[in-house]
Amino acid sequence: xxxxxxxxxxxxMQQKLFRRWHLIAVFVFVAxxxxxIYVARATPQYTANASILIDPRTGLNPGQNExxxxxxLTSDGLTVDSELRILGSREVTARVVSALGLEEVEAxxxxxxxxxxxDLVRGLxxxxxxxxxxxxxxxxxxxxxxxxxxxxxxxxxxxxxEIRRSxxxxxxxxxxxxPDLEFAxxxxxxxxxxxxxxxxxxxxxxxxxxxxxxxxxxxxxxxxVEEAENAVxxxxxxxxxxxxxxxxxxxxxxxxxxxxxxxxxxxxALALDVQIEQLGEQIAAGQLDAVQVQPEDRTKALxxxxxxxxxxxxxxxxxxxxxxxxSAAAINLRNRIEQQETLILEEYGQVKERLEARSASLHxxxxxxxxxxxxLSADYGDDSQKTVELRGLEREANAKRELYExxxxxxxxxxxxxxxxxxxxxxxxxxxxxxxxxxxxxxxxVAIAIFSGLVLAVGLIVVLEAWDNSYRNKQDISQxxxxxxxxxxxxxxxxxxxxxxxxxxxxxxxxxxxxALSQMDRSAMWFDFAASHPTSIFAQTMRAIHFNLTMLRRxxxxxxxxxxxxxxxxxxxxxxxxxxxxxxxxxxxQGERTVFVDLDVMSSEATHLLNPAVPExxxxxxxxxxxxxxxxxxxxxxxxxxLTLIGNFDQISSLGPQHSDALAEALAHLQTKYDYVVADxxxxxxxxxxxxxxxxxxxxVFVVKWGGTQRPEVKSALxxxxxxxSKIMGIVFTQVRLKAYDATSRHESYYL
Numbered sequence: 001x002x003x004x005x006x007x008x009x010x011x012x013m014q015q016k017l018f019r020r021w022h023l024i025a026v027f028v029f030v031a032x033x034x035x036x037i038y039v040a041r042a043t044p045q046y047t048a049n050a051s052i053l054i055d056p057r058t059g060l061n062p063g064q065n066e067x068x069x070x071x072x073l074t075s076d077g078l079t080v081d082s083e084l085r086i087l088g089s090r091e092v093t094a095r096v097v098s099a100l101g102l103e104e105v106e107a108x109x110x111x112x113x114x115x116x117x118x119d120l121v122r123g124l125x126x127x128x129x130x131x132x133x134x135x136x137x138x139x140x141x142x143x144x145x146x147x148x149x150x151x152x153x154x155x156x157x158x159x160x161x162e163i164r165r166s167x168x169x170x171x172x173x174x175x176x177x178x179p180d181l182e183f184a185x186x187x188x189x190x191x192x193x194x195x196x197x198x199x200x201x202x203x204x205x206x207x208x209x210x211x212x213x214x215x216x217x218x219x220x221x222x223x224x225v226e227e228a229e230n231a232v233x234x235x236x237x238x239x240x241x242x243x244x245x246x247x248x249x250x251x252x253x254x255x256x257x258x259x260x261x262x263x264x265x266x267x268x269a270l271a272l273d274v275q276i277e278q279l280g281e282q283i284a285a286g287q288l289d290a291v292q293v294q295p296e297d298r299t300k301a302l303x304x305x306x307x308x309x310x311x312x313x314x315x316x317x318x319x320x321x322x323x324x325x326x327s328a329a330a331i332n333l334r335n336r337i338e339q340q341e342t343l344i345l346e347e348y349g350q351v352k353e354r355l356e357a358r359s360a361s362l363h364x365x366x367x368x369x370x371x372x373x374x375x376l377s378a379d380y381g382d383d384s385q386k387t388v389e390l391r392g393l394e395r396e397a398n399a400k401r402e403l404y405e406x407x408x409x410x411x412x413x414x415x416x417x418x419x420x421x422x423x424x425x426x427x428x429x430x431x432x433x434x435x436x437x438x439x440x441x442x443x444x445x446v447a448i449a450i451f452s453g454l455v456l457a458v459g460l461i462v463v464l465e466a467w468d469n470s471y472r473n474k475q476d477i478s479q480x481x482x483x484x485x486x487x488x489x490x491x492x493x494x495x496x497x498x499x500x501x502x503x504x505x506x507x508x509x510x511x512x513x514x515x516a517l518s519q520m521d522r523s524a525m526w527f528d529f530a531a532s533h534p535t536s537i538f539a540q541t542m543r544a545i546h547f548n549l550t551m552l553r554r555x556x557x558x559x560x561x562x563x564x565x566x567x568x569x570x571x572x573x574x575x576x577x578x579x580x581x582x583x584x585x586x587x588x589x590q591g592e593r594t595v596f597v598d599l600d601v602m603s604s605e606a607t608h609l610l611n612p613a614v615p616e617x618x619x620x621x622x623x624x625x626x627x628x629x630x631x632x633x634x635x636x637x638x639x640x641x642x643l644t645l646i647g648n649f650d651q652i653s654s655l656g657p658q659h660s661d662a663l664a665e666a667l668a669h670l671q672t673k674y675d676y677v678v679a680d681x682x683x684x685x686x687x688x689x690x691x692x693x694x695x696x697x698x699x700x701v702f703v704v705k706w707g708g709t710q711r712p713e714v715k716s717a718l719x720x721x722x723x724x725x726s727k728i729m730g731i732v733f734t735q736v737r738l739k740a741y742d743a744t745s746r747h748e749s750y751y752l
Contacts, residue, residue, distance in 0.1 A: 016465045017458065024457040031453025032446060039442045047177045047438035048184035050192060050431040054080045054170045055424055078306060080170055081313040083425065087163050087172065087195055088320055093154050095194040100187065102153050103146075155324065160184075161191070162321060171428070181433050188431035199423040213281065214411040217274065221404040228397035235390055255376045256391065262369040263395040269362040270403060276355050283348050293351055302347045309340045470707045471714065472741075477731050480711070481718065484730035486548070487541025488706065489579055490738050492526045507531040507589040510613060513639060519612040527581035527609070531589035541732060542586040545701060548729050549676065552699055562593070562671040566697035568681040568690060570717035574705040575734030577605050577680050583701070584678040588643035593674040595634070595644040599693055602682040607647035613637060614647040621649070627666040631673055644674070660692070667696060684717035694724035706733040706741065 017024065086092060097103070140148070160177045174191060178184040279293070293302075316333040323329055471477065474485035509525065509532045510517045530542040553563050567580035577600065584596040598606045598620065607614065615635045623630040623646060637643045670677045679697060684690045694700055704714055718725055733741075 016461060020461045020464065023461055024454065027453040027457035027460070028450055029453075031449040031456075035446045035449030039440050039445055042440045043179045044437040045177050045179055045439035046181045046184045046434045047175050048188045048431040048434055049173060049175045049429075050185075050188045050427070051166070051429040052172050052174070052192060052195075053426045053428050054083050054172060055426065078310040078313070079424070080165055080172065081310050081317065084163055084165060084172060084317045085313050086198070087174065087191070088158070088161070088317065090151075090154065090325065092191065092195050092198055093158055093161070094150060095198065096187070096191050097150060097153050097157055099190050099194055102157070103150060157187070158320075160187070163317070164321075174431075176431075177438060185431035185433050192427055192430070196423055196425060196427075199425055203423055209285075211411060211415065213278065214407055218404065218407050218411060221400060221407060225397065225400045225404050228393065228400050232390065232393045232397055235386075235393055255373065258369055258373045258376060259392050259395065262366060262373060262392070263399055265362050265366045265369060266396070267399045267403070269359055269366060270399070272355060272359045272362065274403075276352060276359060279348070279352050279355070283345055283352065293348065297351050297355065299347065299351065302344065302351070305340060305344045305347055309337070309344060312337045312340055468707070469710050469712070471704055471709070471711060471733070472707055474733075481714070481731070483702070483728055486701065486730035486732045487537075487544050488736045488741065489538050489541060489575060489582075489703070489732055489734040490536075490736045490741075492529050492538070507534075507585075508639070510585070510637065510640075517613045517638065521609045526578055528585035528589075530582045530586040534589075537738070538582065539586065542583060545583060545729070545732075546587060546590060546592075549699065552729070556698065562673075562675045562677060563698040564667050564671065564677040564679060564696065565699050565701065566599075566679045566681045566694055567701045567703065568694060569683045569703045569705075570709055570713045571683050571685045572603065574683070574703050574709060576683070576703045579701065579703050579732060579734060580678055580680040581606060581610075584645075584676075585643060587676050587678070588640060591642060592676055593642050594676045594678060595646060595670055595674045597646045597670070597677060597679045598648045599679045600682045601648065601689060602687050604648040606680050607649060610645055610647065614645045614649075616649065618644065618646045619649050620646055623666045624662040627662065627669045631666070631669040634673075660696075663693075664696060684720045685713065691720060691722060691724060694721060694727065697724075697727060700724065700728045702728050702731045703734045704731055706736040708735065 162175045162177070164173055165171070166173050174188050176184050176187040176191075178187065275294075312333060316330065316337065319327070319329045319333055477483055477485045507528070510520065510528050512518070530536065530539040533539055549563060549565060556563070565583065567576050567583065569576040581596060584594050587594040596606070598604055600606065617630070617633050618635060619630070634644050634646070637645060667677060679693070681693050681697075681700075682690045702718075718728075721728070
């Protein structure tokens with residue numbers, strides 16, 4: 001694995017971000033502007049909150065925890081989750097829609113206008129029905145159409161409703177979000193009112209059903225008590241029996257014990273039969289909340305089924321808060337809840353079967369006791385037998401009366417609950433109009449937007465940098481190409497703004513000299529920029545090249561023969577012509593005898609631009625025909641004897657090996673007359689002659705468009721150069737944007 005310097009990676013990333021800071025600024029500004037526009041135009045939302053407390057013990061019969069302990073209601077978590085489901089149920093929310101009069105608001109919305117709460121409610125419902133509902137199918141009755149519209153209104157109403165349990169407590173928090181400040185608390189309070197009313201109605205209905213059952217049983221037991229007491233009275237009268245006195249006989253003691261056991265078993269059997277009958281009716285009704293099972297009769301399986309049932313109710317509540325009731329997830333949960341309810345009812349059935357088995361066992365014990373009593377009675381005398389029978393009748397009558405009084409007490413308690421109208425919910429905080437809006441949260445939205453814009457900008461910069469395969473740092477030149485970095489050629493307008501006036505120059509811009517020079521194209525005004533602006537960055541680059549050329553010239557020969565300096569590039573439009581002309585004019589401004597030769601047979605751009613300043617005698621074709629005579633007749637630029645320009649007027653389109661001797665002779669004559677021969681060579685790509693021409697040069701300057709020329713093109717051009725690559729003095733970055741270059745190479749100089 002290669003070693004990675006985290007510091008270099010971070011610094012490189014910092015340079016890339018700094019170089020493209022304008023993208024970050026634009027993205028952040030646009031994101032912040034969009035966020036501000038959204039916050040300014042968004043409709044404020046207001047959230048009203050309320051809380052209710054669920055007490056599972058409220059609404060139970062006095063003493064019910066002892067005699068008739070509730071079933072599912074003993075699980076507090078199940079009770080609270082059940083109430084959560086009821087609060088968000090279709091029945092409660094439909095009642096709220098009707099209580100708020102939203103149906104009438106919809107019907108009157110097109111006919112009435114004005115201001116006030118109802119008009120705001122109309123606007124609210126118009127906003128809720130942002131997406132038009134499906135048209136009613138033909139053939140539906142008015143009632144079905146009304147119910148369908150009510151369901152649409154109910155569904156839209158539920159979207160702003162949120163019902164959640166406060167942690168693991170018995171408190172349920174209710175909130176409603178609406179653009180209407182007055183409607184939000186009204187909706188919450190109406191929901192609580194309708195929920196309490198529905199709870200009361202269901203509680204009263206359950207108590208009344210229990211009361212009706214108790215009334216029937218009390219009536220039956222009353223008749224049994226009356227018949228038992230009449231039987232005791234008749235038996236006493238017929239047999240003229242008084243209360244026994246003195247000690248009892250052993251047989252009598254045994255009979256009494258057997259009779260007591262019979263009475264005890266009969267009492268248990270009777271109470272168990274009553275419990276079995278009540279449990280069977282509750283199971284048949286299919287209402288889990290109404291089923292009551294003694295704690296000692298509850299099984300572990302029943303507790304597990306109830307726990308799963310609680311979890312399913314919680315999952316359904318969460319799904320209903322985020323999705324519609326008709327969604328696949330909600331339907332699946334309802335099916336699972338129904339299956340779990342079936343399992344719980346089946347478990348209750350098994351409990352009932354166990355109770356029936358226990359009852360059968362008691363009846364068998366009663367039958368055995370009766371057989372024992374019959375045997376003892378056969379041994380007892382007639383009087384004793386009559387006494388025993390009397391006591392049995394009395395005990396039976398007392399047992400029936402005791403059971404009668406217990407059921408009567410439960411009946412009275414149920415009557416009190418009906419009149420008291422108790423529910424398991426208690427309001428601890430009604431909803432009030434909120435003091436501030438809940439959405440949109442301006443500061444958070446703007447902050448998130450700015451952060452998102454920053455992230456998007458950084459991501460885009462990373463992508464752009466990944467796609468950018470151009471050269472931007474001078475380290476890449478030495479590391480990848482093995483060449484020296486000579487300097488940069490900035491865009492001349494920006495470079496001129498960086499120049500200082502501390503130094504002056506004797507050089508006068510060519511285009512400002514008048515005569516034929518003033519007729520040159522405006523683009524030619526940049527061809528002597530380095531000479532005209534000696535303190536510019538480009539002039540520093542030319543100064544570095546001049547210094548390197550001087551050193552190379554001293555090493556190459558002890559004679560005063562001139563050097564041929566070729567300027568080339570990988571592809572066209574990289575700025576090599578302006579670099580070559582600036583190099584020639586700069587050398588001339590430094591007193592060096594310099595001649596510029598346009599050898600770019602591909603475009604001859606320099607000849608076209610400098611045409612008015614180049615005499616016809618300074619022709620490349622004439623130089624090739626007779627190098628000695630033409631070199632002697634070359635005319636320098638007016639007022640500048642150190643600078644001579646040779647143009648390609650005859651559009652020589654090919655300088656191949658067939659011109660090698662003539663071109664070599666011409667350059668040799670120019671070297672004897674001038675210190676430097678600056679040749680504008682064609683680019684390596686697209687022109688086969690470049691390799692041949694570069695071989696005739698003493699040194700080469702290779703220009704690369706900064707941030708433009710792709711690396712594969714540069715490397716391919718250097719491979720095509722062949723042996724001429726060793727003559728390359730170094731590379732100059734052209735058309736550089738100074739601010740971007742500073743961001744890329746903050747700790748580097750502009751030149752070597």
